[in-house]
Amino acid sequence: MTTPDLARVFLAASALWVVAAFAVPLVRLGRPLRDYSTPAGSGLSGVIYNLTSALAPTRKESVRKHPLIFCLGLVLHAGVLAAFVGVVILLSNGPAPAYLAAIRPLLLAALFAGVFLLFRRVCSRSLRSLSTVDDYVAIVAVCGFLLAAAVSPHSRAAQTLFAVYSGLLLLYMPLGKLRHAVLFFAVRAEYGWRLGRRGVYPPSRSAKV
Amino acid sequence: MAVEQAERLKKARDTLRAASQRVAAHLDACVRCGLCGQSCHIYLAEPEPANLPAAKVARVVSLYRRECSVLGRFVPRLVAATELTPASLVELADAVFGRCTACGRCALHCSIGLDVASIIRAGRQVLAAAGMVPDGLQRTVDNQLQTGNQMALPRDELAQTAAWLSEELRAECDDPQADIPIDRPGQRVLYLVNPREIKFFPLSLLAAAGIFHAAGESWTLSSRFYDVTNYGFYAGDDAAARELTDRLMQEAGRLGVQEVVLSECGHGFRSFRWEGPNWLGRRYPLPVRSILELLDEYLTTGRVQVDPGANPDRVTLHDPCNLVRWGGISEPQRRILKRVTRDFVEMTPNRHNNFCCGGGGGMLSMGQYGTRRLASGAVKAEQIRATGAKIVATPCHNCADQLIELSRHYRLGVEIRTVTELIYAAVVRRSTGSQTRRGQPAGTNAS
Numbered sequence: 001m002t003t004p005d006l007a008r009v010f011l012a013a014s015a016l017w018v019v020a021a022f023a024v025p026l027v028r029l030g031r032p033l034r035d036y037s038t039p040a041g042s043g044l045s046g047v048i049y050n051l052t053s054a055l056a057p058t059r060k061e062s063v064r065k066h067p068l069i070f071c072l073g074l075v076l077h078a079g080v081l082a083a084f085v086g087v088v089i090l091l092s093n094g095p096a097p098a099y100l101a102a103i104r105p106l107l108l109a110a111l112f113a114g115v116f117l118l119f120r121r122v123c124s125r126s127l128r129s130l131s132t133v134d135d136y137v138a139i140v141a142v143c144g145f146l147l148a149a150a151v152s153p154h155s156r157a158a159q160t161l162f163a164v165y166s167g168l169l170l171l172y173m174p175l176g177k178l179r180h181a182v183l184f185f186a187v188r189a190e191y192g193w194r195l196g197r198r199g200v201y202p203p204s205r206s207a208k209v
Numbered sequence: 210m211a212v213e214q215a216e217r218l219k220k221a222r223d224t225l226r227a228a229s230q231r232v233a234a235h236l237d238a239c240v241r242c243g244l245c246g247q248s249c250h251i252y253l254a255e256p257e258p259a260n261l262p263a264a265k266v267a268r269v270v271s272l273y274r275r276e277c278s279v280l281g282r283f284v285p286r287l288v289a290a291t292e293l294t295p296a297s298l299v300e301l302a303d304a305v306f307g308r309c310t311a312c313g314r315c316a317l318h319c320s321i322g323l324d325v326a327s328i329i330r331a332g333r334q335v336l337a338a339a340g341m342v343p344d345g346l347q348r349t350v351d352n353q354l355q356t357g358n359q360m361a362l363p364r365d366e367l368a369q370t371a372a373w374l375s376e377e378l379r380a381e382c383d384d385p386q387a388d389i390p391i392d393r394p395g396q397r398v399l400y401l402v403n404p405r406e407i408k409f410f411p412l413s414l415l416a417a418a419g420i421f422h423a424a425g426e427s428w429t430l431s432s433r434f435y436d437v438t439n440y441g442f443y444a445g446d447d448a449a450a451r452e453l454t455d456r457l458m459q460e461a462g463r464l465g466v467q468e469v470v471l472s473e474c475g476h477g478f479r480s481f482r483w484e485g486p487n488w489l490g491r492r493y494p495l496p497v498r499s500i501l502e503l504l505d506e507y508l509t510t511g512r513v514q515v516d517p518g519a520n521p522d523r524v525t526l527h528d529p530c531n532l533v534r535w536g537g538i539s540e541p542q543r544r545i546l547k548r549v550t551r552d553f554v555e556m557t558p559n560r561h562n563n564f565c566c567g568g569g570g571g572m573l574s575m576g577q578y579g580t581r582r583l584a585s586g587a588v589k590a591e592q593i594r595a596t597g598a599k600i601v602a603t604p605c606h607n608c609a610d611q612l613i614e615l616s617r618h619y620r621l622g623v624e625i626r627t628v629t630e631l632i633y634a635a636v637v638r639r640s641t642g643s644q645t646r647r648g649q650p651a652g653t654n655a656s
Contacts, residue, residue, distance in 0.1 A: 025233050025234045025237060026234070028230050028231065028233050028234065029233070029234040035486075035487060036486035036487050036489070036490065036491055036492050037482065037483050037484075037485075037486040037487065037492075038486075038492065038493070038496070040537050041537060050322060054317070054322075059317075060317075060318055061247060061248050061317075061318040062242075062244035062245065062247065062248065062318045062319065062320050063320075065244075065247045066244050066247075069242075069244065073242075073320070124243070125258070126243055126246070126258040126261060127241070127242075127243045129258040129264070130241040130243055130258065130261065130263050130264055130267060131241055132241070132287070132288050132289035133286060133287045133288070133289070134280070134287050134288045134289075135240075135241055137287070175278075175279055175280050176280060176287075176288070177240060177241075179237050179238065180237075180238045180239075180240050180321055183234050183237055183238035183321075184238060184321050184322070186234050186238075187234050187235050187238050187321060187322050187323060187324070188321075188322035190234070190324075191235075191316065191322055191323075191324045192322075194324075195537075198483060198535070198536060198537040199537030200533075200534060200535070200536075200537045200539075200561050201561075203539075203560060203561050203562075204539060204540060204560055206560075207539075207558075207559060207560040207561060207562055208555060208556075208557045208558050208559050208560070208562070209558050209562045
């Protein structure tokens with residue numbers, strides 16, 4: 001087995017670890033679905049609303065009041081998602097270098113956004129007071145991931161490095177802040193389900209925000 | 210002493226493990242972006258880091274991590290995990306009782322979508338297990354468990370109040386049969402009230418009775434368990450909350466009613482309608498409704514006739530968080546107010562997106578946080594002022610108390626009234642075709 005092959009096996013094992021590690025909190029989260037109260041609305045409608053319209057700037061104050069942070073966050077997460085697609089292509093023996101080369105501008109933009117958000121965390125007094133070491137580790141690790149993805153098309157060694165780095169990131173993901181990559185969808189769905197059953201979500205169109 | 214403390218900490222630790230299970234995913238998902246501050250009335254009024262919803266969440270998360278997460282156990286510094294100690298519980302109490310009303314507004318705007326209020330309640334559960342619920346709130350829970358009502362009113366006080374209110378009702382309705390029935394079995398509706406209506410605002414009860422009379426409703430109060438509030442919910446004491454819910458449902462069964470109708474009380478509605486069945490672990494045998502839903506039905510079907518000319522002044526509406534954001538009751542009160550007032554205007558924001566008045570979460574029972582509570586009402590006060598309204602309607606007696614104080618403190622010059630009172634003021638009596646006299650506003654008989 002060559003070094004790139006070993007790196008890919010490590011990456012695949014890390015991906016399996018992610019699936020196993022998220023199973024427990026997701027099963028626990030599903031428990032409130034057993035609700036004895038008589039519903040006044042649809043849980044499913046609440047889930048759909050909370051994963052779609054509720055995220056729109058018109059509905060979400062944190063987006064409206066912080067447009068720059070929102071845009072940078074969007075770019076960062078789009079870049080990370082695109083890089084993870086590269087990981088999947090790599091795992092399935094597809095043309096990962098060509099794909100990653102094609103999305104390099106997005107990866108670099110995401111890297112810039114990540115650095116900016118790290119800078120913001122360091123400079124803001126209230127954010128600093130909130131932050132844990134894990135918050136800094138997570139953003140630095142993600143920036144490293146984006147950088148590794150952006151340079152990986154250059155050589156076989158860079159590709160191997162990207163595979164190993166991705167595997168390490170996946171090992172860390174269920175333990176630290178990066179959990180939110182999966183839990184974001186899960187908690188929004190669960191909360192949307194609860195408020196949907198109560199007839200709160202989707203809200204009245206006349207509601208002023 | 211040391212043994213007792215160790216036992217309390219053990220209970221707190223066990224509760225933390227159990228309570229955090231349901232909200233574990235929410236506890237794990239906070240990214241500490243700090244964008245939640247702008248959605249919190251407490252942070253907006255006093256923008257200090259400790260008032261950020263994320264900071265309050267962090268107090269619970271840090272304890273949870275130490276007990277329940279791998280990194281928290283082995284590298285606590287990495288995730289700022291904190292040992293559960295008497296000192297960390299004191300800090301937790303300040304965050305979850307003293308700096309948060311668990312109104313849930315920040316959850317709507319959280320970049321992740323965390324159910325912050327449920328995390329805060331998990332923190333309160335831990336403190337309840339450790340016997341560290343603030344005195345005023347704990348006393349209210351104890352009153353409720355010991356006497357059946359949170360104000361510890363003696364049993365004959367309800368009977369006396371109902372007797373003189375019945376006389377008033379007979380005079381106002383010109384009907385010698387009109388009364389406020391107590392413990393009358395086989396009626397259609399069991400009406401649960403806030404003891405505050407009996408002690409301080411009896412005209413709210415008179416208003417409900419007058420509307421029931423106009424609608425020809427078959428209803429009764431209970432002399433034993435009539436309290437719609439549930440301070441076990443606020444205190445994070447699930448055992449107490451379960452006991453209080455069970456008593457009410459048993460009482461409904463004893464009286465053989467077909468439906469339970471809840472007076473205007475935000476957390477009472479949420480507790481009994483939505484949380485109660487899950488505390489009991491079973492479905493209710495009867496329907497449970499807010500009085501707003503019933504009154505809306507009376508007006509929509511024409512069972513009760515009203516004249517909006519009886520309420521000519523501009524009226525705005527405060528949405529109680531537990532009734533609207535957590536309870537889903539946002540439209541009945543609007544349909545009602547549009548029918549019974551001449552000039553109804555909305556606050557902005559409103560409905561599920563409303564700002565808390567600052568009196569929720571048991572704040573009104575915790576005197577030590579009184580200054581913060583009034584300060585945190587600044588956002589609501591400005592919302593009210595911007596409407597130019599003379600009357601603020603609110604379907605919650607707890608909110609009414611806070612709004613009365615806000616009106617004085619911020620010199621708003623507004624009257625605070627419940628929705629039921631405004632309807633009663635506009636009711637056209639079937640027998641004479643004349644209007645009833647106006648119910649006295651909640652805001653004026655408080656002083």
